[in-house]
Amino acid sequence: MTMDTFVFVANVSDLTPGSMKTVIISGGKSLALANVDGEFFAIDDTCTHEQCSLGTEGALDGSVVICGCHGANFDVTTGKVLALPAPTDVASYEVKIENGQVFVKL
Ligand code: FES
Numbered sequence: 001m002t003m004d005t006f007v008f009v010a011n012v013s014d015l016t017p018g019s020m021k022t023v024i025i026s027g028g029k030s031l032a033l034a035n036v037d038g039e040f041f042a043i044d045d046t047c048t049h050e051q052c053s054l055g056t057e058g059a060l061d062g063s064v065v066i067c068g069c070h071g072a073n074f075d076v077t078t079g080k081v082l083a084l085p086a087p088t089d090v091a092s093y094e095v096k097i098e099n100g101q102v103f104v105k106l
Contacts, residue, residue: 006105010102020035047090
């Protein structure tokens with residue numbers, strides 16, 4: 001049996017609805033954390049096209065992340081590519097909220 005590991009990434013108050021940011025977690029891994037109408041989602045921060053930071057350089061439109069470099073679109077709820085030029089999906093991670101804190105399952 002494997003233990004699920006949830007790590008703290010941010011406070012709920014750090015992100016207003018409609019906003020997104022890059023969070024660095026242990027091991028130097030970066031995630032893009034998004035608040036979509038009060039619901040939080042986490043995907044890998046690195047665009048699969050030319051490795052731009054989605055959370056820092058990208059924009060959030062509803063549940064769609066638009067890469068700031070060349071305009072690839074990802075669904076922040078699943079990590080799936082919705083528009084080129086990104087060739088592959090990014091990973092998405094389960095998120096839970098407890099006591100006003102956001103945790104991501106790795
Ligand atoms: S690096 Fe994201 S679209 Fe090019």
